[in-house]
Amino acid sequence: MTDTRAIAADDVGPGCRKRDPILIARNVTRTYGGINAVDVKHVEIPRNKITALIGPNGAGKTTLFNLLTGFDTPQSGDWQFEGRDLAGVSAYKVARMGMVRTFQLTKVMGKLTVIENMRLGASSQPGESLWRAFLPPLWRGREREITDQADVLLAKFKLDTKRSDYAASLSGGQRKLLEMARALMVRPKLVMLDEPMAGVNPALTQSLLDHIKNLKAEGMTVLFVEHDMHMVRHIADWVIVMAEGKVVAEGPPSEVMKDQAVIDAYLGAHHDVDLGDSEGFDKLEAELEHDAESSVGTGPDGVAGRRIDERKDQA
Ligand SMILES: Nc1ncnc2c1ncn2[C@@H]1O[C@H](COP(=O)(O)OP(=O)(O)OP(=O)(O)O)[C@@H](O)[C@H]1O
Numbered sequence: 001m002t003d004t005r006a007i008a009a010d011d012v013g014p015g016c017r018k019r020d021p022i023l024i025a026r027n028v029t030r031t032y033g034g035i036n037a038v039d040v041k042h043v044e045i046p047r048n049k050i051t052a053l054i055g056p057n058g059a060g061k062t063t064l065f066n067l068l069t070g071f072d073t074p075q076s077g078d079w080q081f082e083g084r085d086l087a088g089v090s091a092y093k094v095a096r097m098g099m100v101r102t103f104q105l106t107k108v109m110g111k112l113t114v115i116e117n118m119r120l121g122a123s124s125q126p127g128e129s130l131w132r133a134f135l136p137p138l139w140r141g142r143e144r145e146i147t148d149q150a151d152v153l154l155a156k157f158k159l160d161t162k163r164s165d166y167a168a169s170l171s172g173g174q175r176k177l178l179e180m181a182r183a184l185m186v187r188p189k190l191v192m193l194d195e196p197m198a199g200v201n202p203a204l205t206q207s208l209l210d211h212i213k214n215l216k217a218e219g220m221t222v223l224f225v226e227h228d229m230h231m232v233r234h235i236a237d238w239v240i241v242m243a244e245g246k247v248v249a250e251g252p253p254s255e256v257m258k259d260q261a262v263i264d265a266y267l268g269a270h271h272d273v274d275l276g277d278s279e280g281f282d283k284l285e286a287e288l289e290h291d292a293e294s295s296v297g298t299g300p301d302g303v304a305g306r307r308i309d310e311r312k313d314q315a
Contacts, residue, residue: 007046007238012251015042022047022190022221023068023099028077030063030245037063038074039245045190050212050222052232052253055242056266061225062104064242065194069101070094081190100183101192104225108175108182110168114159117167117178118150121185149185157181157211173204180211191215193224197231209235233257241265 009017021044030038038060045051053061066072068079070091078087081099089097108117154160157177162170167178176196183191196208212235215222226232232239232253239256241249243265249256256262 003048007049007252012255014247014250016044016250018044018046020047021045023079023081023223025068025079026077028064028067028074028079030060030067030072030074036060036245038067040064040077040242040247043240043247043250045221045223046238047221048216048219049237050216050224050235051238051240052236053223053225053240053242054227054229054232055248059242059265060245061242062194063245065101065192065225069099069192071101095183095186095188098186098189099192100186100188100190102176102179102183102194102196104194104198108167108170108178110166112167113164114154114167114170114178115147115150115163118154118182118185119146121182122146122149146185153181153184158207171201171204173200173208176200176208177204177211180208188220190221190223193222195225195227197226197228205231229257 005019007018009019023045025040025043027042028038028040029036040060053064055061063072067074067077068086070086070089070093074087078085080086081094081097084097086094086097086099109120112120151160151163154163157180159174159178159181162174167175170178176199180191180193180196193212196212197205200208209231212222212224224236236253239250239253240247241256241259241262243261248261248265249259251259
């Protein structure tokens with residue numbers, strides 16, 4: 001059933017409190033030379049919603065992703081994921097705690113096969129524990145589990161036919177799918193996608209959109225950076241806008257696109273972005289309505305291979 005309760009806990013605006021935040025960040029700053037790449041006083045990401053992080057080039061979106069996921073270190077600030085402090089926690093551990101991210105330029109390993117890439121994404125590898133290494137039945141069992149989970153995901157992302165191909169042979173869009181599928185190997189709670197649609201051909205765009213919507217349908221939270229405003233309007237429940245390192249606006253997509261601070265932020269750097277036009281958006285809606293590929297609501301096994309009854313137990 002769709003959750004129609006308000007996302008914000010108080011007045012909607014930059015830095016507003018959420019009814020049920022999964023991630024809370026305070027006073028996070030990062031400077032490069034004299035530039036304030038990120039200067040975020042307070043931001044909260046709502047649980048089990050799709051939040052778009054938008055803003056003109058150089059606004060600090062990717063830097064904020066890097067800081068929150070342990071790929072970069074801020075000058076100041078603290079942030080909690082599911083109530084646990086993450087400042088100083090390595091990227092590897094952040095992912096194992098259930099917060100994963102993908103990159104603007106995909107980081108799949110070209111010289112490994114698709115299935116090998118998937119296996120690398122698993123939360124614990126058989127070789128990681130010394131005593132397990134001395135007990136072959138234990139690590140063989142875990143290896144089988146990892147491979148089975150990877151195969152389920154590859155089938156869902158329609159990459160199963162590419163299983164033994166080198167990742168380098170995939171198209172840009174397929175690499176994005178592989179990176180997303182690999183991120184799901186840790187059965188995350190929060191999935192952060194940096195420009196998931198960039199460089200993806202129109203045939204795969206619909207499939208990617210569906211996968212993002214499926215993540216939410218299966219109980220996950222999504223935070224994504226995107227420049228395509230029609231995509232944002234189509235799938236986001238909430239939009240956070242950054243400019244010059246700060247959060248300058250946030251709210252539901254239809255409201256945010258009308259916000260003067262957002263229009264001003266974009267007019268400086270992004271003349272080509274059409275924030276108000278709904279024609280393209282309506283066309284996209286119509287196309288997706290007839291999208292036979294849509295897999296929202298598929299069977300008891302979700303995209304992440306976690307059974308729906310299992311997720312209900314955790315709720
Ligand atoms: N490694 C770095 N060294 C120096 N400056 C950097 C570095 N990374 C980011 N910056 C600067 O920090 C600011 C924020 O950059 P960032 O890439 O986070 O913006 P963005 O909103 O993700 O932009 P885009 O939409 O173009 O990806 C920019 O002024 C950028 O030049």
